[in-house]
Amino acid sequence: MLSIKNLSASINGKEILKGVNLEVKAGEVHAIMGPNGTGKSTLAYVIAGRQGYEVTSGEIIFNGRNLLELSTEERACEGIFLGFQYPVEIPGVSITNFLRTAMNEQRKYHGLDPIPAKEFLSKMEEKKKMLELQDKLTNRSVNEGFSGGEKKKNEIFQMAMLEPMLAILDETDSGLDIDALRIVATGVNKLRRPDNATVVITHYQRLLDYIVPDVVHVLFDGRIVKSGGKEMALELEEKGYEWIKSQL
Amino acid sequence: MEHIQIETDLKSSLESIFTEKSPTLFSKDTPYVAGVRKQAFDKFAQLGFPTARQERWRGTDLSKSLAPDYEFIMEAPGENVDIEKIFQCEVPHFETFLVAQLNGWYVYRNSPLTVLPSGVVIGSLAKAFEQYPDLIKQHYGKYTEQSAEGLIALNTAFAQDGIFIYVPDNVTVPDVIQMVNIVDFDRNLMLQARNLVIVGKNSHLRLVQCDDSINHKVTFINSVSEVFLDKDSSLDHYKLQNKDEHSTLINSLYFYQESGSSLSSNAISLNGGIIRNNTTVKLAGEHSSANIYGVYLMDRNQHIDNQVFIDHMVPNCQSSEMFKGILDDHASGVFNGHVMVRKDAQHTNAYQSNKNILLTDKATVDTKPFLEIYADDVKCSHGATVGQLDGDAMFYIRSRGISEANAQILLMYAFAAEVVNKISIPELRQRIDDMVKKRLRGELSYCDQCVLHCSTQEKKVSFEIDVTKI
Numbered sequence: 001m002l003s004i005k006n007l008s009a010s011i012n013g014k015e016i017l018k019g020v021n022l023e024v025k026a027g028e029v030h031a032i033m034g035p036n037g038t039g040k041s042t043l044a045y046v047i048a049g050r051q052g053y054e055v056t057s058g059e060i061i062f063n064g065r066n067l068l069e070l071s072t073e074e075r076a077c078e079g080i081f082l083g084f085q086y087p088v089e090i091p092g093v094s095i096t097n098f099l100r101t102a103m104n105e106q107r108k109y110h111g112l113d114p115i116p117a118k119e120f121l122s123k124m125e126e127k128k129k130m131l132e133l134q135d136k137l138t139n140r141s142v143n144e145g146f147s148g149g150e151k152k153k154n155e156i157f158q159m160a161m162l163e164p165m166l167a168i169l170d171e172t173d174s175g176l177d178i179d180a181l182r183i184v185a186t187g188v189n190k191l192r193r194p195d196n197a198t199v200v201i202t203h204y205q206r207l208l209d210y211i212v213p214d215v216v217h218v219l220f221d222g223r224i225v226k227s228g229g230k231e232m233a234l235e236l237e238e239k240g241y242e243w244i245k246s247q248l
Numbered sequence: 249m250e251h252i253q254i255e256t257d258l259k260s261s262l263e264s265i266f267t268e269k270s271p272t273l274f275s276k277d278t279p280y281v282a283g284v285r286k287q288a289f290d291k292f293a294q295l296g297f298p299t300a301r302q303e304r305w306r307g308t309d310l311s312k313s314l315a316p317d318y319e320f321i322m323e324a325p326g327e328n329v330d331i332e333k334i335f336q337c338e339v340p341h342f343e344t345f346l347v348a349q350l351n352g353w354y355v356y357r358n359s360p361l362t363v364l365p366s367g368v369v370i371g372s373l374a375k376a377f378e379q380y381p382d383l384i385k386q387h388y389g390k391y392t393e394q395s396a397e398g399l400i401a402l403n404t405a406f407a408q409d410g411i412f413i414y415v416p417d418n419v420t421v422p423d424v425i426q427m428v429n430i431v432d433f434d435r436n437l438m439l440q441a442r443n444l445v446i447v448g449k450n451s452h453l454r455l456v457q458c459d460d461s462i463n464h465k466v467t468f469i470n471s472v473s474e475v476f477l478d479k480d481s482s483l484d485h486y487k488l489q490n491k492d493e494h495s496t497l498i499n500s501l502y503f504y505q506e507s508g509s510s511l512s513s514n515a516i517s518l519n520g521g522i523i524r525n526n527t528t529v530k531l532a533g534e535h536s537s538a539n540i541y542g543v544y545l546m547d548r549n550q551h552i553d554n555q556v557f558i559d560h561m562v563p564n565c566q567s568s569e570m571f572k573g574i575l576d577d578h579a580s581g582v583f584n585g586h587v588m589v590r591k592d593a594q595h596t597n598a599y600q601s602n603k604n605i606l607l608t609d610k611a612t613v614d615t616k617p618f619l620e621i622y623a624d625d626v627k628c629s630h631g632a633t634v635g636q637l638d639g640d641a642m643f644y645i646r647s648r649g650i651s652e653a654n655a656q657i658l659l660m661y662a663f664a665a666e667v668v669n670k671i672s673i674p675e676l677r678q679r680i681d682d683m684v685k686k687r688l689r690g691e692l693s694y695c696d697q698c699v700l701h702c703s704t705q706e707k708k709v710s711f712e713i714d715v716t717k718i
Contacts, residue, residue, distance in 0.1 A: 050643050076649035088644040092665025093658060101658070102648035109649070141662075158648065 007058035018222035034219035048082040077109035079165030083155040090142040149180035156187040173207035185210030205237035284389040288404030295398035307582035313496035318438035344426040352439035376412035391502040407442035417448035443473040477509035491520035500526040507533025515542040531565040543667040547576035560593040575611035600630040
């Protein structure tokens with residue numbers, strides 16, 4: 001599904017990614033771990049198409065399409081979803097309106113008519129129930145005045161509504177208490193299907209108690225330096241990132 | 249109908265018109281009104297038109313607006329103009345009591361002054377001069393008289409008609425009163441519109457003031473409204489400005505508030521050549537409050553100027569100002585928020601905020617918060633920002649599949665919504681919300697009004713004027 005080859009990228013002339021290689025197949029859950037400042041978020045941004053990053057070499061192929069040639073919104077319409085580490089507040093725009101706009105723009109991209117209001121509402125009810133979200137959350141403005149936990153749940157709710165092919169969750173577990181963590185993880189697990197994939201970017205092993213990855217990668221100094229099975233996350237937790245460094 | 253052509257030297261020709269024509273033009277003046285007029289004329293002769301050299305006019309240059317030859321319409325258009333033929337309110341389920349001014353003159357069907365069963369009087373100011381001399385003496389010209397503005401003096405010197413609203417004590421006016429100011433004239437027109445609103449003790453009024461134009465000629469509207477709010481009364485006031493680019497609109501509002509009264513005034517400026525809103529609030533009675541809001545969306549070469557002066561004269565009053573604007577292309581904006589807290593006005597609570605988004609590097613805004621505080625136990629805050637659309641927010645929205653253009657609209661809409669959401673009449677809020685969305689999509693033209701029926705746009709709008717009445 002996603003094939004990243006020798007990807008290097010810089011921001012303001014500073015090289016952050018230094019030849020990343022990553023293969024994600026449909027049905028898989030990948031975890032990308034690593035200490036702070038090694039390029040985890042940059043990798044997520046470059047895949048999603050954030051402005052300001054310059055790709056200096058390599059390619060990102062997603063379902064046969066060269067992502068680097070597409071705008072941010074086109075990538076989203078192709079099925080990329082980024083769950084933000086710091087979701088942005090948009091006062092004055094309700095989650096309902098925001099999601100409906102997003103969904104209809106994605107449908108338009110695929111040559112579909114806008115979603116009928118009734119269908120949209122029942123879909124929203126269904127997903128809210130699935131994620132155990134409070135009713136009133138969706139009437140509020142996007143992320144405005146939300147607690148950290150509410151913001152992250154809202155990210156998962158958007159993911160549930162937009163049904164992406166590939167979801168990249170950037171530090172979705174940061175700042176969450178155990179209950180919120182469980183809800184977020186349950187959402188991710190319930191949304192898992194044979195035809196979609198998830199990349200979880202995380203700092204700690206904790207989230208991986210709830211979301212069991214097929215592959216764990218360690219990103220260090222702009223490169224994926226080690227990949228392995230889920231047991232590697234435990235080993236990392238135990239031995240720390242110094243262990244990785246010593247192996248380099 | 250008598251039209252007076254004004255020569256290029258506007259000030260001296262206005263002076264000679266006044267001197268020569270006063271006896272005939274203002275023949276119906278009561279001694280009180282005549283006195284106010286004469287005094288204002290002398291003041292205008294002394295002050296003249298404002299120039300960019302004056303501090304209060306530094307950001308708004310009227311020299312181009314004052315350059316063309318203008319005409320004055322010195323006689324009423326006559327009675328029995330069918331308002332429904334001209335206007336149709338597009339706001340669904342919006343029951344309003346509609347009063348209209350055509351080229352500055354009150355337009356009426358049956359009677360120049362309507363007296364409702366509750367005792368509320370709505371109608372022509374010219375008629376009120378004659379019929380309610382005591383109320384006029386008590387209020388007319390009282391709230392503007394300290395003004396050092398040449399334009400206020402000019403208006404008072406030449407004002408002949410406008411809208412008069414009187415709400416007696418203890419009346420809650422059920423209908424929203426909608427004041428529509430229409431300009432339809434085939435030559436350049438300068439007009440002095442004058443309104444007087446009196447809200448009695450413990451009475452409540454909702455007022456929507458719309459400034460519209462039909463023609464494409466150059467117009468200069470110098471509108472002055474005086475509003476008196478008696479004890480424990482309230483006024484919910486809206487100003488909707490959607491004008492063509494040839495127009496200059498100077499809209500001066502003077503609010504005078506007695507104790508316990510509350511005012512909310514919201515200026516929504518969507519289009520216009522030059523718009524200047526002067527809002528003066530005198531908090532003269534304790535525990536009175538004023539919320540002054542504004543939102544402006546300007547593009548091309550449009551210019552918007554909001555001047556707010558809030559005078560905390562006594563203790564325990566509250567005022568709040570929030571103005572938000574988006575300026576595109578070469579548009580320019582000015583905000584000047586002056587809050588005065590007098591020596592004895594302890595426990596004043598004053599808040600002020602002006603936020604701007606500039607979409608291009610050619611758009612400009614000049615914002616100046618100005619707090620003048622002479623009391624020591626007060627809470628005052630102010631803030632002004634000028635910026636671009638937030639890059640993080642743009643990325644967030646686009647990462648959901650929303651196009652760059654729509655993401656921009658969404659953010660601009662969200663920015664304006666903070667002010668629009670303060671509109672407490674649901675039907676009006678809905679409509680203005682729609683207009684703002686349309687405006688942001690670039691689909692709102694000046695003839696797309698809340699009150700004008702769009703389908704009549706192609707037809708030449710005709711007013712049935714009875715010439716014999718003139």
